[in-house]
Amino acid sequence: xxxxxxxxxxxxxxxxxxxxxxxxxxxxxxxxxxxxxxxxxxxxxxxxxxxxxxxxxxxxxxxxxxxxxxxxxxxxxxxxxxxxxxxxxxxxxxxxxxxxxxxxxxxxxxxxxxxxxxxxxxxxxxxxxxxxxxxxxxxxxxxxxxxxxxxxxxxxxxxxxxxxxxxxxxxxxxxxxxxxxxxxxxxxxxxxxxxxxxxxxxxxxxxxxxxxxxxxxxxx
Numbered sequence: 001x002x003x004x005x006x007x008x009x010x011x012x013x014x015x016x017x018x019x020x021x022x023x024x025x026x027x028x029x030x031x032x033x034x035x036x037x038x039x040x041x042x043x044x045x046x047x048x049x050x051x052x053x054x055x056x057x058x059x060x061x062x063x064x065x066x067x068x069x070x071x072x073x074x075x076x077x078x079x080x081x082x083x084x085x086x087x088x089x090x091x092x093x094x095x096x097x098x099x100x101x102x103x104x105x106x107x108x109x110x111x112x113x114x115x116x117x118x119x120x121x122x123x124x125x126x127x128x129x130x131x132x133x134x135x136x137x138x139x140x141x142x143x144x145x146x147x148x149x150x151x152x153x154x155x156x157x158x159x160x161x162x163x164x165x166x167x168x169x170x171x172x173x174x175x176x177x178x179x180x181x182x183x184x185x186x187x188x189x190x191x192x193x194x195x196x197x198x199x200x201x202x203x204x205x206x207x208x209x210x211x212x213x214x215x216x217x218x219x220x
Contacts, residue, residue, distance in 0.1 A: 024080050025050065027087045034093035035104035045104070048111045049083075052076040055118050068121060072114040079107065171211045173218065181205055181215045 028046035037045060056073035063069070087093065091100065184204050188196040196204075202212035 021050070024084060028080065028083045030087050030093070031083045031100075032104055034096050035101045037104060045107065048108065049076055049079045052111050052114050052118075053080065055115060059118050068117060072118060075110070075114060171208075171214055173211060173214050177205070177207075178215060178218055182219055185219055 025046040028049055029042050032045035033042040052072060053076035056069050056076060059066070059069040060073065086100070091097070181201060185196050185201065188194075188200070198212055198216050201216065202209060205212065205215070207215070
């Protein structure tokens with residue numbers, strides 16, 4: 001015989017949770033009423049304790065373990081467990097001690113603080129976008145004299161046959177070396193008013209005499 005669809009199935013764990021919650025609710029109500037909280041105020045105390053307990057547990061389940069959630073979970077658990085123990089006959093509820101009345105009277109402010117911190121806590125560190133620190137490097141002082149450009153080295157080329165037998169072949173000079181030599185010659189002329197000597201030009205360029213003569217010929 002099959003069960004009809006849609007029939008409510010009773011769960012033993014759910015029934016046990018409802019019974020335990022009802023007993024804890026009643027104990028908290030009796031403790032608040034014995035401490036001088038009458039009417040609707042006595043019924044509001046168990047609701048406040050249970051809501052704080054559920055809020056802390058939900059925070060632990062959703063955001064993971066944290067000191068804030070564990071702290072308020074233990075506070076609500078101690079308040080609920082303490083009410084169950086006190087109402088079991090360990091204290092005379094007809095004449096509750098002043099410390100117990102003080103704790104019941106201060107519970108609303110404590111519960112409000114815990115609920116506010118659990119609901120409006122800062123963003124977890126794992127969700128923050130790290131911002132790399134920016135630091136300005138040391139500023140170097142401007143040089144008084146401009147650095148000279150690196151001297152391009154001549155590209156080795158194959159020797160070409162000379163027009164005259166027995167004469168040394170004229171070395172090939174790269175265009176970049178010619179441009180650099182012209183720049184050196186122009187700077188020397190602007191500074192001294194005279195043309196640079198071939199030996200001085202060869203020393204500045206660091207080239208062999210034959211190539212210095214070829215450069216001087218092209219600069220003339």
